[in-house]
Amino acid sequence: MNSGVGSMGAMDPLAALRASADLYINPDAREDARRDASLLLSTATPGTVPEAVHHYYGLLPLEADPASPAGAPRSSTGGPPSVVYKAVSTDDGRGYALRRYLGAPPARGDAIVASVEAWKRIRHPGVVALREAFTSRAFAPARSAMPPANELVFAYELHPRAETLRAALQAPPHLSSLHAVDGPLSEAAVWSLTTQLLTAVAAVHAANLVLRTALSPDAVLVTGRHRVRIGRLAEADAFDADGGALGHAASTARLAALQREDLGNLGRLLGALVNRGPAAGAADAGRRAPELTRLVSLLVGGSARTTVTDVLSFIAPRLAAESAAVWSHADATQAVLHQEYDASRLLRLSSLLGFINERADDASAATGGNAAWSETADRYLLKLFRDYVFHQVDADGRPLLDYGHVMECLSRLDVGSPETVLLSSRDGAALILASYAELQRCLRTSLEDLRMRANAHSM
Template identity: 30%
Template structure:
């Protein structure tokens, strides 16, 4: 009997027509009428429509579609036909190993991100167990027919990939919930506050955390010396790929190093010298003593100068050691050439005024000490260390590289006259620097040296609007008059602008002071918690039922193990801070301490708990 559902035949009326309006044919054969509603009739099966399109012949057939087979699962000696047949049989085999992604870079160095490899922070140790399939996969990846990039040198590949340990997850800088946007933040009364006001601002904390991370970052297995002079832990921090400096015409590099003398971090600038450029006289380092004594908030302080062969070069390299500022960018990286993964900061006239005030102040200090800035007034030699804070980061280089030429000209023209020429060249270099930053608002094809044509382009094609005052200042700096005086220029053009910079620095100081006030008591509360938790969970205190340790445990539960009326655990930071501050101050206020099983209740004051804490801490740690 068929399992098809029963279909009721429509009723016919007396005139021979059914309810559907179809007239019954009385002349039909009896057998045909009998089979009309036969229940044994097979059910309706829709068929695939015939494709009449001209592209129907191009439609793929399921049996012709090849099955993807990982290279590690295919036997190396089997043919493609045999492999296809065997893989078809185990297409849905439960024993087929699952796909495990690996690091493409590590596969070329023989290291894979499988549990069989462990990282100790510096070296990768390969386990003895290694399957044949993994070796086949590695060999096939290395011999892939797909064209790839040109192979790098061994030192370059080791620098970029070898031995680097990648964390499985990025560092979480948001240790607290970020503040909601202003449109979603609820209004608070005068006596109310929120969690974000109790701690340091999230953006400031994230910035400081990233700088600390950059300062402590190391790279393992680099082909760099262990020690260079009195410094160790040499780590490259130069993000540019041009080893040849466009300013000095010599190979240069910048490293982060640690001092053996004071343990602080410094930035070491290495300049490779040829045999013709070697520093042959100790007098070349005499000017470095004057640079070490120079202090200015807009000049990176020079720490040390020496030559070294530790980098393996055939001739000694010149090494200059400066103060280190993590995550600082040059003018070139900040405004002109985009750094990888970082957006360019747009240039505006107020920002340029801020830069000019700081750089002119640095030049006034440098010229006052009978020095000159030289090549440090370049886009790639001035760094932005924080918000709109700039510093000259390559001073004293020209004094050493060009010592013989400078000494010869001083003898010919006189020391005072030639020094004035060098300082005048600083003013022109500052003007060209400001002109380059201003021209960065133009399309690349319209940029060039400062001229009246460039001024016209700035007025017509620039994405920003610049005032006539700013353009006249650039003219005065690029082509200074014979009687040009930098102090008079500062008084005439920058005195009012300097007040704006000063006001901004004072506002920033107030902001940092406010953030410091919110964190100043953290050390006191941390010491209190260290004492408390070093006593309540000691093994010898477990048998002290009803003693001092038991009171401290009850207080711990009273402060940290709070619950709502429904029994749901809750965390109230304001209540937690209030109770800890009262305990630290020893307030004579009674509180009720209840055990978790509600069998014990104690009425004590914060003062008594404080005395118990101090006595217990002294008894435990002084007796030992």
């Protein structure tokens, strides 16, 4: 419905976003909101997915089915093949990403439960939050001869427009959310991605956990412009062949060694970012960004005792710059939000008018015997006001579709301005001068009237 009536005027958030020096600006935020809302309502062809899995419904596959010929290769996280669905929870109505591992899970259920409990506590803007893991037979084909496998499913918060870091790095620059609108990945952007990942690693290590295969280009998600999150938490632990090495239960020395491996994996990820693609080597990077290259060396090649805290101190001035950049982004978003608050206040007002205008007589008759409720007294003024707001015509009687006029009238009604408006009856015989304050009072009493009747005992 991009029908483009009138001007959006001061409601356009892009002007505010463009005016800010915002690394994370998303010029399509309004359209993205619409697509996110529509993804949540989308479902698969009936019969191709279960109607419900646990407390989730509205399933829609988000990747190709690995069982089909065009399917994804075997999971890089070391587990069996898996497939991801969008789903909505009946608990909270929010969207989730369900990763279902095909076939029977490893038999170490208690270890998986303990690991999942530890990972559920990791809430950080640099990770995709894990909500829960469970097993389900719901995906089994209805007519299968085999008894259905009790498959392992991980439920994560949904990031509707996410793509893997690998896909983002391989996409052409103009299609990738990793790249600037007018060029390749800038050094400032790489530093931002670096600090997002590094602070997430710090939070995970502080909880005595290790990320392992979650620090791969297939598990890290790009969830917005210059915005990354480490995904697939807890999966590596569940499919770990080394039963005793689960991060949450490892010995101190084993944990330190695994965490040092995480830093190496992070270094390789950053190397790929510096080189704009995971296949390239580190040979050319030094000339482009010497400080970044030193960081990659520290991560990949530094001492065996290097910890994430050492790395944070090493890049402290960059952390300060990133913190400032994120504040600028948050402030710009807040400014746009304030404009939108104005808009939603007016939507509400418009709906309230809708409750009253032209309300049919039979509803009135059923409750109070008032023959033409919506045509008399306060309601008549509101009807004329509705005509004034929405049914403007020019001097020749042609319709004027002026969205700005609608916004202006509703804004004045919202604050109950003392300004007056000249309302005309439809036959033009009567002219009524009313202030917005008076119209606001009419609206309030009419709504009270309606609400009283809504609460009345039936007759």
